[in-house]
Amino acid sequence: MTESGFTISYLGTGSGGSTLRNHTAMVVECPDGTRILLDAASGNTVLRHAELLDMSPVDFDHCLLSHSHPDHCEGLPHIEMQRSSRNPAEQPMRIYGSGEAMLDMATLLSYPRRGLTVDQDGVRRRDDRRVFTFHPTLPGEWAQLTPTIRAKCAPVEHIGGAVAWRLETGGTSLETGGASIVFSGDTRWCPSLAELADGATLLIHEAICTEDNRRRADETAHSTAAEAGRIAQLAGVRQLTLTHIDDAFHHDSEPLAAEARTVYDGPVSVAHDLWQQRI
Ligand SMILES: [Zn+2]
Ligand SMILES: [Zn+2]
Numbered sequence: 001m002t003e004s005g006f007t008i009s010y011l012g013t014g015s016g017g018s019t020l021r022n023h024t025a026m027v028v029e030c031p032d033g034t035r036i037l038l039d040a041a042s043g044n045t046v047l048r049h050a051e052l053l054d055m056s057p058v059d060f061d062h063c064l065l066s067h068s069h070p071d072h073c074e075g076l077p078h079i080e081m082q083r084s085s086r087n088p089a090e091q092p093m094r095i096y097g098s099g100e101a102m103l104d105m106a107t108l109l110s111y112p113r114r115g116l117t118v119d120q121d122g123v124r125r126r127d128d129r130r131v132f133t134f135h136p137t138l139p140g141e142w143a144q145l146t147p148t149i150r151a152k153c154a155p156v157e158h159i160g161g162a163v164a165w166r167l168e169t170g171g172t173s174l175e176t177g178g179a180s181i182v183f184s185g186d187t188r189w190c191p192s193l194a195e196l197a198d199g200a201t202l203l204i205h206e207a208i209c210t211e212d213n214r215r216r217a218d219e220t221a222h223s224t225a226a227e228a229g230r231i232a233q234l235a236g237v238r239q240l241t242l243t244h245i246d247d248a249f250h251h252d253s254e255p256l257a258a259e260a261r262t263v264y265d266g267p268v269s270v271a272h273d274l275w276q277q278r279i
Pocket of ligand 1: 015071072223244
């Protein structure tokens with residue numbers, strides 16, 4: 001398979017209730033060296049696991065947020081502290097999400113910390129430098145992250161303001177040097193996601209369980225592995241990675257991959273913490 005030059009580092013791959021894995025966050029390293037954080041996990045996951053992979057949140061200039069559940073964003077205050085202490089002169093990290101998610105981030109980041117001001121535009125230190133800037137993004141609207149990398153989101157069915165993201169560079173086909181990565185965030189079966197993921201190089205989709213336990217997926221607004229596979233098949237993506245893994249599949253995730261393969265013809269992987277996937 002031709003490679004696009006993207007590397008995805010999975011810093012956390014556990015579901016919200018996981019006790020065996022860290023919560024969800026990934027770093028996408030683009031061919032031009034730009035590093036983009038997809039979700040921010042909870043606690044110090046991003047700090048610790050980035051460090052183990054020789055990276056630092058100080059180098060992440062962009063963060064695309066899927067939604068405001070704490071297992072996806074509660075790491076941001078810790079990232080703020082590290083960026084402020086390690087490199088206070090650094091450019092702000094630009095955080096993209098739905099308008100609703102950006103309001104929630106302003107609340108999350110309003111924790112008591114001397115010399116920090118939080119408003120709807122982001123987080124500012126006493127010397128007026130910004131640590132984070134907030135960029136509410138409308139569905140379908142392209143955010144130009146760098147001259148060659150852009151991202152857009154689409155609503156998904158989980159909680160208010162939840163979105164999936166499509167990140168692309170240099171067009172959409174590997175033949176023209178382009179590639180695209182789509183991340184589902186958390187969502188129940190959401191057929192419109194197939195439109196966002198159309199022809200993507202990689203679809204990263206959550207999978208909370210298999211069909212035999214689909215009541216759990218229904219009750220928590222998550223997807224089964226078969227549903228993730230169906231989106232991959234409908235969208236015609238080149239490969240599928242499953243993430244947001246429950247404890248029940250931590251030691252043996254093969255049943256998830258096997259179920260996705262029953263409906264999707266392409267390669268299926270299941271992510272694990274600290275895995276680096278090159279596409
Ligand atoms: Zn979650
Ligand atoms: Zn969630």
